[in-house]
Amino acid sequence: MQARVAIVTGGADGFGAAISDRFRQEGYQVIIIDIDRKKGELKASSGSNLNFLLGDVTRKETWNEALALARAKFGRLDVVVNNAGITGSQSPVHTKDMEEYERTFKINVRPIFCSAQCLVPFMMEQGHGVFVNITSTGCTRPRPGFAFYNSSKAAVSVATKTMALEYAPTIRFNCIAPAVGNTSMLKASIGSGPDSLDRLQKIEDLLPMKRVTQPVDIANAVWYLATDQSSFVTGTTLEVDGGRGV
Structure with missing residues (x-):
């Protein structure tokens, strides 16, 4: 049986690395798209069915390259996971500059548009496909200091719901909303000094389960939404x- 194929953006680190590993372990061919060559090549070296594509997911050219790779090497494309994104600095709106505002929407929202534009026609012709887009609990429980991060992730959520209607029943579109995750972005936020554990404890105390989201938590959820286990979920x-979010 021909192996199924998944594209994972930001697949070299954090949530993306765990998602890539889950699909690899399940026998998928995985195309990791990442802007970090060193991390991408290192991740791809960890499994024979991991394939690295250096690229900027805000550019349609990158998505066209990914589709060309999937078609030429594997002859199919089953799953797209739009995981790459940024948080930005925590500060009130009046202190932010236009550059940060535009960069946040460019990196968090534009790939949703570009991936659909480039890949949906192929999936429609193929007769099936799944998109899983990573959003945030900031959509429904916004934290102060992240107004436009929260807004960008809300845009991802609404676009995903709309495309689910536009392309049903052939292609399914769903989102996953993590809380604060145990990733390099969190580590950069809390730092590595003597007070970092106290800062982490304060974050964990805000969550009813008293821990941050682990990458494997997201990988397991993506696997559910990407497979036939969720065939009636869109x-x-x-x-x-x-x-x-409760």
């Missing part, structure tokens, strides 16, 4: 947040 946002 247009939804699955909260993987330890109760943060």
Whole structure:
């Protein structure tokens, strides 16, 4: 049987690395798209069915290259996971500059548009496909200081729901909303000094489950939404947040 194929953006680190590993372990051919060559090549070296594509997911050219790779090497494309994104600095709106605002929407929202534009026609012709887009609990439980991060992730959620209606029943579109995750972005936020554990404890205390989201939590949720286990699920946002959104 021909192996199924998944594209994972930001697949070299954090949530993306765990998602890539889950698909690899399940026998998928995985195309990791990442802008970090060193991390991408290192990740791809960890499994024979991991394939690295250096690229910027805000550019349609990158998505066209990914589709060309999937078609030429594997003859199919089954799953797209739009995981790459940024948080930005925590500060009130009046202190932010236009560059940060535009960069946040460019990196968090534009890939949703570009991936659909480039890949949906192929999936429609193929007769099936799944998109899983990573959003945030910031959509429904916004934290102060992240107004436009929260807004960008809300745009991802609404676009995903709309495309679920546009392309049903052939292609399914769903979102996953993590809480704060144990990734390099969190580590950069809390630092590595003597007070970092105290800062982490304060974050964990805000979550009913008293821990941050682990990459494997997101990988397991993506696997569910990407496979036939969720064949009747489309247009939804699955909260993987330890109760943060309640």
